[in-house]
Amino acid sequence: MDPAAKLLVVDDEDRIRRLLRMYLERENYQIDEAEDGEKALDMALNNDYDLIILDLMLPGMDGVEVCTQLRKHKATPVIMLTAKGEEANRVQGFEAGTDDYVIKPFSPREVVYRVKALLRRSVHSNVFTSEGNNSHTIVFPDLMIEHDAHRVIVGGQEVNLTPKEYELLYYLAQAPDKVFSREELLKDVWHYDFFGDLRTVDTHIKRLREKLNKYSSRAADMITTVWGIGYKLEVPKE
Structure with a gap:
């Protein structure tokens, strides 16, 4: 995994963005932040992020709409942050192209684990090499x-x-x-x-x-x- 992977963290709560930045920067990731959907989409389309952590409930354009618009142009991996009572919205998120989700309140270590796992699957090419099958x-x-x-x-x-x-x-x-x-x-x-x-x-x-x-x-x-x-x-x- 590239230690300099560039991530975009999107949440309207400053404390959550600071918390995620602190834990992710410990892993040597480069972190950008956005506090609303419009800014997040603009940044995502105009930068080549390795992964986006995207809150579902955002002012203005919500996370589902951000992901829907993003998927028209890019396949950047997306982890969506959702509250416990938002199951229907999570399904909408998957339909929009989300790759994974984390339920709030969350452990920052869990988020780091999910980020590492998704980046591994996104970058490396030996994810599902089956035993006895050398064909690539x-x-x-x-x-x-x-x-x-x-x-x-x-x-x-x-x-x-x-x-x-x-x-x-x-x-x-x-x-x-x-x-x-x-x-x-x-x-x-x-x-x-x-x-x-x-x-x-x-x-x-x-x-x-x-x-x-x-x-x-x-x-x-x-x-x-x-x-x-x-x-x-x-x-x-x-």
């Missing part, structure tokens, strides 16, 4: 995953995925035609024993299909819903 390129009809380059090619065009969308696709692609339950995907892709809401998987699958479908409906249709169980990547029969 996976090729299907209309879909190619170049894992060393962390790149997805669909219909001959490179697709801009968020780190979590990439991990989910790569995980499914490593075991084509195998059905994974939502619980399995939460555990193995999100790396927590229980992440809280199974709709997290559904919203990411939806976004992934939409992005693939822009270049190839055949590639998008490979991500198949197995009703009552979960999802699989189904290889077309030639």
Whole structure:
């Protein structure tokens, strides 16, 4: 992990921004701050941040809208800060493209852990190297995953995925035609024993299909819903 990774911390409470800055700077991260959504979006679009910590409830433009607008242009990893009673808003956040969330009140050490984990998954290319499989390129009809380059090619065009969308696709692609339950995907892709809401998987699958479908409906249709169980990547029969 790059010790000089540049982060944007967005929260309307000065004490929270100061607290996060203190803990993150101890890890040698470079920290910028924003106190509202409009400023955060402007900074995010005009700088190349490695990760953004984004409060959900902001004055003016809220965190969901910031993430929605950001995702039209960039795939910067986003960790959203949410209050305990904001479950519906958290789902909206995932639909907008959030990669992870932390519930307030939070432990600063937990935030640091989440930041490190997401940066590792975003930067390094050996996240899901399966035992006995040395291939770093996976090729299907209309879909190619170049894992060393962390790149997805669909219909001959490179697709801009968020780190979590990439991990989910790569995980499914490593075991084509195998059905994974939502619980399995939460555990193995999100790396927590229980992440809280199974709709997290559904919203990411939806976004992934939409992005693939822009270049190839055949590639998008490979991500198949197995009703009552979960999802699989189904290889077309030639």
